Amino acid sequence: MDELDKDILLILQEKGRISMTDLGKEVSLSQPAVTERVRRMEEKGIIDHYRAIVRAEKINRPISAFLLFHTKSCENFVDFCNQSNDVVELHRISGQYNFLVKVVSETLHSLEVAINEMGTYGDSTTLIVLSSPIENNKLVPIIKN
Structure with missing residues (x-):
């Protein structure tokens, strides 16, 4: 490159x-x-695919939250998240929690329902997004000689 x-x-x-x-x-x-x-x-896989960026609030999903999630059933939890319409990102992380989940939802009530459904797989801490001053920022390649 x-x-x-x-x-x-x-x-x-x-x-x-x-x-x-x-x-x-x-x-x-x-x-x-x-x-x-x-x-x-x-x-080379540098460009993986092309997609539209959809503004969640414009499609009636104005509530965003991140869940720090701990589970002992990792594969089952990943399968559940893959099936969920509310989960838009899932990251395996290190530390006390083993997943970081980004959820978008229509209301606080529907967020609560989603959290309760996930609760069957483990425990979580919820962080509700108040605003997002930086979203979808560009990745600047590092060129190595």
Whole structure:
């Protein structure tokens, strides 16, 4: 990866639907050259996939919370979270808790219901999000020589 690939990644993270022609113009490459660089990064797994970022509050899910969760049934808990419409992120972590769960919900009551359902798998501490001054920030590649 070089500086040009870094620039391409930063632009794609900001403008995922940009055409290869416009992307090429922004980094001073031809459309075929920039397309080839993007294809190589996709093949290497640097670019995993493309997706729309949906604002939860715009689809009637204004409540966000993080749960620090401890369970002895890790695989069952992961399966449960995969099936849940409220769980949007699940991270295995170290320390007293073994999972960090991000939940989005319609109301505090529906959040409580989701927490109660998870409670069958273990214990949790809930942190309700008041605001999110930084969300979906770009990942800046580190270039190693």
